[in-house]
Amino acid sequence: MAAVPPPPARHRPRPGSLERPVNAKLYRGTWLLVGLPLLVAAFSVARPAPLPPPEQLSALDGPALKAVTSDLVQFRSNRYPGTAGAIDAANWFRDQLRPYGLQLRTERFSAVVARIGRLQLQNLLAVAPGRSPQTIVVMAHRDNDGTGPGANDNASGTAALVELARAYSVLTPAHTIVFLSTDGGAFGGLGAAEFLAHAPERHNVVAVINLDAIGGPGRPRLQIGGDTARTTSGTLLETTAARIAKQAGRGPSRPSVLRQLIDLGFPFSPWEQAPFVSRGIPAVTLTTAGDRPPPTGEDTVGRLSAVRLGQVARAAQDLLGTLDQGTEFVQGTSSYVFVGSRLIRGWAIELVLISMLLPFFAAAIDLFARCRRRRIALAPALRSYRSRLAFWAWVAVMFELFGLLGIWPGGTSRPPELTGSAARDWPAFGILMLGVLTLAGWLVARDRLLPRRPVSTEEELAGSTVALLCLAALALLVVATNPFALVFVLPSLHLWLWLPNMRASRPWTRAALITAGFAGPALVLGSFAFRYGLGWDAPWYVLELRALGYVPFVVVVLVIPWLAGARQLAALAAGRYAPYPEVGERPPLGPARRLVRRLVLGSRARRRAPQPARRAFGG
Known part of the structure; x- marks a missing residue:
């Protein structure tokens, strides 16, 4: 009888083995749970109806507005805050409205602008008292960056503000109307922030219309x-x-869905409606400019469109009339994503984003359970992650410390100029010192993370499991702070989850998977690079936002564990991972570690020693 041939060797590892530890069936099946939040989001779609048009028709004329714009530009083209030109522009605004009987008021304030210093600024208010103390604000910033005439940005908005104020000087509106000419608008809305902080009318504001370029x-x-x-x-x-x-x-053109999600996940806006929206006050900016200010040589009166200027100004007048005659309109702000004329409520989008964590959580927890069943030690991998976490925490602490010491340029926590030197002019000494300290921290951490022996498959699996579990914990922290920021975290979670299954894949495949996981941060930097025209200076501008305090510290706290997890998984993908060494495997202590160890042990001995022994120690 012929012998039965042996079964053919398996070419693909068995699911659940050390070569394929991630449970793909569980991962795919859990995606079904995302269907319910998607259904809820679909039913949350709404179409807000516009308020009815005003009874009084708008009558602003484009050529006349262009003439007023030209008058301001010819009177003072350089309206840089704090200069004589800015003072003259403020006097021009007062002179335009003084004959019309409006209540004029000047609010002077100062602000520190990074790399410039303290500037003296002034907001100008023309108030048309209404039958109600509820206030509608129409505003336009009066200043420019001083490098060009600033005809469109923002003499055009100032001219429209003047004409609107003149029109309301002979009316008794239902609401009190404040025509606000702000200063420091070119530096992230300093005047708008000052109005919100100190103006007497700030508590009664129910809507804001901002005219900019x-x-x-x-x-x-x-x-x-x-x-x-x-x-x-x-x-x-x-x-x-x-x-x-x-x-x-x-x-009008509106931001795309992706841009809205990016703005909700990483809130940033250089426009002056932003401080009001953040305070829960409905505000909108009307503009014809792009996100980045136009080149200075192109912002001249000759390039203005009288037709477009008249259209937008009349639309603003109609909008003001609509809001004023409305007995009520939606108060407050919330989180939405607008899709055409429809909106999806923010809580529904948050629910969908949170539900998209479930497949990753299920697979990561299952991976942890497999490690426990196989009695794979996770403690060395956790210590390895801890070392990487300590390194990135060291870098972040040094960056923050340099800011407290004044090494980084400081100022008011508003977005700096997009066309200024915020993204380029960093102190060389500070960068050099931060680089030296970063290198020192890397050398200390690297000493314990270098592979000194062959690493087993179980140890590599432990390293991946710990990194993925730490990223899962990070995702929960993101949910607790700003669920919209999951847009930047989800790509790395769902892509890096499959690294344990790709241990035998080609190196370039693993490298591509690691690189693709950085799609979230790339969205943020790409938005600044392309949308705001910063190019390769985008990372420096984002760091400047943190140095000024515009980006909250909690963002730094969340980025640190993400970077530590990314570094550990990248080491695994590159074959450079090693678990934290046991006592017998550790290299000898260097001079810095020996000094720290001696100081720590000496301090412990002094605390534990009895009183006579302390005196013997010299204490």
């Missing part, structure tokens, strides 16, 4: 974001869009 030939655009994960009122947005569509023949 409204005379360009481009399609009108709406800016609706804030300094926090909030969006302006849907009713205000749709009403503004309807008024613009009536005047311009088509609706």
Whole structure:
């Protein structure tokens, strides 16, 4: 009888083995749970209706507005805050409105601008008292960066503000109307932030219309974001869009869904509606400019479009009339994502993002359970992660310490100029010292993380499991702070989860998977690089936002464990991972470690010694 041939060797490792430890069936099956939040989000879609148009028709004229704009530019083209030109521009604004009987008021303040110093600024207010103390603010920043005429940015908005104030000087509005000419708008809305902090009317503000660069030939655009994960009122947005569509023949351009998600996950806006939206006040910016200010040589009166200037100004007048005659409109702000004329509520999007963590959590916990069943020690891998965490914490602490010591340029926590030197002019001494300290920390941490012997498959699996579990804990912290920021974390979680199954894959495949996991941070930096035109300076600008305090410290706290997990998984993918060595495997202590060890042991001995022995120690 012929012998039965042996079964063919398996070419693919068995699921659940050390070569394929991640449970793909569990991962795929858990995605079914995401369907319910998606269904809830679909039912949360709403279409806010615009408020009815005003009874009084707008009558602002484009050529007349262009003439007023030209008058301001010719009077003072350099309106850089704190200069004689800025003072002259403020006097020009007062002179334009003084004959009309409005209540004029000047609010002087100062602010520290990074790399410039303390500037003396002034907000100008023209108040049209209404029958109600509830206040609607119409504002435009008066200043520019001093490098060009600033015709569109923002003499055009100031001219429209003057004409709107003149029109309301003969009316008795239902609401009190404040026509606010701010200073420091070119530096992240310093004047708007000052108004919110100290103006007497700030407690009664119910809506804000901001006019910024409204005379360009481009399609009108709406800016609706804030300094926090909030969006302006849907009713205000749709009403503004309807008024613009009536005047311009088509609706305004709005941010894409991806841009809105990025702005909610990493709140940033250089426009002056942002401080109001963050305070829960519905606010919207009308503009014809892009996200980055135009080149100085192009911002001249000759490039203004009188037609577009008139259209946007009349739309603003109609919007103001609509808000003033409305007996009520949506108060406060919330989180939305607008898709055309519809909106998806923020809580529904947060629910979907949180549910997308479930497949990763299920697979990561199952991976942990497999390690426990196989009695794979996780403590050395956890210590290895701890060393990487300590290194990144060291870098972050040094960066923050340099800020406290004044090595980094400090100033008011508002976004610096996009066209300024914030992304380029960093102190060389500070960068050099931070680099030296970073290198020192890396050398100390590296000493315990170098592979000194062959690493077993079980040890590599332990390293992956610990890193993935720490990333899971980080995801929970993100949920507790800003669930929209999961947009930046989810790609790394779902891609890096499969690294344990790719141990036998080609190195370039593992490297590609690690690189793809950085898609989240790339979204943030890409937004600054391309949307705001910063290019390769984008990382430096983001660091400047943190140095000024605009980006909260909690973001740094969340980035540190993510970087530690990314570094451990990258070491595994590159074949350079080693678990934290046992006592017998550790290299001899260097002079720095010996000194620290001697000081620590001496301190412990002094605390434990009895009183006579302490005197013998010299204490």
